[in-house]
Amino acid sequence: FKLPVETAAEVDFRILAETASEGICIVDPSGRIDYANSHFSELVGIQDRKIVGEEFKRFVPRQFHDQLRKVIRRTMKGEKLTNIEMELVGKDRNISVEINTSPITWNDRVIGAFVTIRDVTERKKTQEELNRQKTYFQALFDSSPEAIVSLDKNHNVLDVNRSFIKLFGYTLDEIKGKNIDDFILPPEKEKEGKSITKKVMGGETVAVETYRKRKDGSLVPVSLLGAPIFVNGEQVGIFGIYRDITQQKEAEEEKEFYNSLLRHDVANRNMVVQGNLEILESTNLGPEQKNLISNALNAARASTDLIAKIRELREAERGVNIITPVVVDESISRAIKINMQQAKDFGVKINYKKSGAVVKAGPLIDNIFLNIIQNAIVHSNCKNINIYCDREKKDGKEFCKLSIEDDGKGIPDELKNEIFKPGIKRRGSPGSGLGLYLVKKLVENYGGWIEIEDRIENGERKGTIFNIYLEMA
Secondary structure, rough: OOOOOOOHHHHHHHHHHHOOEEEEEEOOOOEEEEEEEEHHHHHHHHOOOHOOOOHHHHHHHHHHHHHHHHHHHHHHOOOOOOEEEEEEEEOOOOEEEEEEEEEEEEEEEEEEEEEEEEOOOHHHHHHHHHHHHHHHHHHHHHHOEEEEEEEOOEEEEEEOOOHHHHHHHOOOHHOOOEHHHHHOHHHHHHHHHHHHHHHHHHOOOOEEEEEEEEOOOOOEEEEEEEEEEEEEEEEEEEEEEEEEHHHHHHHHHHHHHHHHHHHHHOOOOOOOOHHHHHHHHOOOOOOOHHHHHHHHHHHHHHHHHHHHHHHHHHHHHHOOOOOOEEEEEHHHHHHHHHHHHHHHOOOOOEEOOOOOOOEEEEEOHHEEEEEEHHOOOOOOOOHHHHEEEEEEEEOOOOEEEEEEEOOOOOOOOHHHOOOOOOOOOOOOOOOOHHHHHHHHHHHHOOOOOEEEEEEOOOOOEEEEEEEEEEEEO
16 A cells, blocks of 8 residues: 655655654554554664564564464454553663554455554553562551551552451451541540541641450550542542550560669558668667668668669650750759768768850759769769750750769770769769769750760879750750
8 A cells, every 4th residue: 555655645644653652663564564653663773774574583583483473363353452562672682662553445355564663661561660679568468467458549448458357357358448547546546536537637747555346346555647648749548557465565664663662662662661670770789780771771871862863764765855944053962962861971072163054954964963963972083073064056956064074083985985874873973873874864864965074184094074955045
């Protein structure tokens, strides 16, 4: 089939074909190419005059020959075929293409096929990468130890993983397309659940510890993370991720029981022992007896101090850190007063230059200064403790830098990075090793931090400086 050369119809056809962004061929019933546009020539890397008259299959890898033959046969029978995926033999490599064919009819007879060829190499790469990511994500979704539910933007279930089925007892068939809150939200948590749903559907990510209901009606403590899913800036769904924290809660309850036992029952009995020893110490005793009583009384007092520190540490770990303005001078003065007798006993002079600073802290702030001052008195072998304040700015905020400096033997370098860990203490120390751990916990709870540096005197290390940073109120 040939259009009359240089007729208006042929000119229009060639203009359209040569400016097309796809390859275009006209193929005769035997499968030979009668016409190929320049884009097709570019795809296969051969000049168009060397293409005309060649069989189309020459430009198709051998493994696609049978498929191509069937496509041409069906087209010659009058079928219109679309989106046929195969490959072309390009100049340097094979090209993934999508082929569409239409029969050319003349006088009620099919005399050829109009073929368009679109290069879909990049699209296929993108699709393969998407498929790979989808497979990877699905594997993570299915094998995750966390219970996960995928919801649409209306909070209806799309999918659940195996861990969700195991935790709550519902299969996907039972809850698919339904509102998740109708199944796992306990009545007493309805207000909380609606609040979480509203926030997540509004684009927020929410993390809470709460309770949810299993299929059998039992409650399970969970750590819940609700996260919105965005595609091209539009929220299209929600992920609900649930972690069973039953063991964690049971451990916390057991820990609280033993802490309560220690803080109350053991502490009360210890006070009885200490009181009786103090009474006994005041009676007429011989030197050896007094020495025994003194040792027992010191042990009882150390035990009482340990229990007090554990109580304070427990409060710090709980985050009992109600932030209020605190006058630094008042807090340090109280700490100095409590430590004053012990300082005299050890021959230590405490110097404090008042600053007038007011910081963001809480009711346990005195324990920060008490512990550091006492630590210096008892363990540093110092003669002087100097306490002073400066102000520093960081990240646009103003901080009080409170320094507690001693002129003692200093802290070994290898101990500086460990000293704030629980149970770490200087060699030979009779303490519990909890004091500085408690200090660090409290300072961090108040939004600050603590650092250690050497005190330098005449070019030599002479003592230690604890720098405590708390935000100005």
